[in-house]
Amino acid sequence: MIISPGLANYPIAEAKDEPLTLYNMDMPYTTPMALGIALGWPERKVISIEGDGSLLAGPGVLSTVARYQPKNLLMFVFDNGAYLTTGSGKAPTATVFGTDIEQLGRAAGLTNTRTVHDLDAATKAVNAAFIEPGPWLIVAKVDKQDRPAERGPHTLPMYVYEAGLVFHRAALQERSVKNNNATNLG
């Protein structure tokens, strides 16, 4: 899982920290890095957690995802209509003025797309994304009430400078174990 900067990092880390997670990826690169992982490890489900601001910083990647159609990639976008973790958090993103991220994805060539407005619909969409081949683009319209600055200081379980090493080591180990198991079974 690759997570863009913003409020999504902290509840995900609090729920369960996994070594195969990169937090606070720089804004336009969450989905590109997830795409590289998905293409390089097609047996593994790969999730990019985007914000509306971060995805709109590099929407061209939607066309690259559509071009290569990685079945194991899920792009989940929290669209709160604001650059919420920057400054006052009042600066709106383009989605407030009509930009539709799901339609951007469809225009890029993606077919498995959803825009969800409540938890039930989001759960159904994610469940579908884990059953049906991707790539998937799910846009969750959320409000601004979870702004981290208003909830006190937050920390993440890992520094950026160790995150790549931890991820890389965990991925090689998991792939090695699976390869060995496959060899033994063969």
Next chain:
Amino acid sequence: MTVSSQRESTSRCSCPDSMLDGVEQLILERGDIEAYQCSREDEGIAMAMGAFLVGKRPVALMEGSGIGMSALILARGIVQKTPTMLIIGHNSTLGERYDYHGATRLVAEPVLRALSIPYHVLYDPAHIRNVVIEAQATVEGGSACPSASSCRATLFARSERVDEPNRRASIHRRPAQRCCNDYQSWFGELPDR
């Protein structure tokens, strides 16, 4: 292009570049390296870094202007210790014939220097193989940061005088094939990780 540690597959991420076009076409024609073309160079570098994270040998091919757009993801790779190799056509070198590449020449090499990314400017096709192997070794040898091989304008497009309108195809195609027909062997001497 990315070459896996298990050698079961190879791939690379690239944006189009006139000078490297011959190499890219060869890779696409031969199909022995996974090849992904992307919409922006910084996107491709991020994809290549993602490939490294899961055990591939990442290489991103691009023209020099792409480096100008890629400072942030390169810096992220340094901080996060996620390397990739870059092969860059054109740079702050001699031989640029188009004035509209002036901005490219200004921005490419200074970005590499500013980030202290080890790089080497190639002038002689005879050195391609060794430089690429050494750059890959630098990526894998513990530096854990991007490493670049910048190609002088005339490296793949040696000054063969040909007539229009076939000038473009000829100039880029034939020398590239001559230089790079054994590109797979660039990686052949690297030990498995």
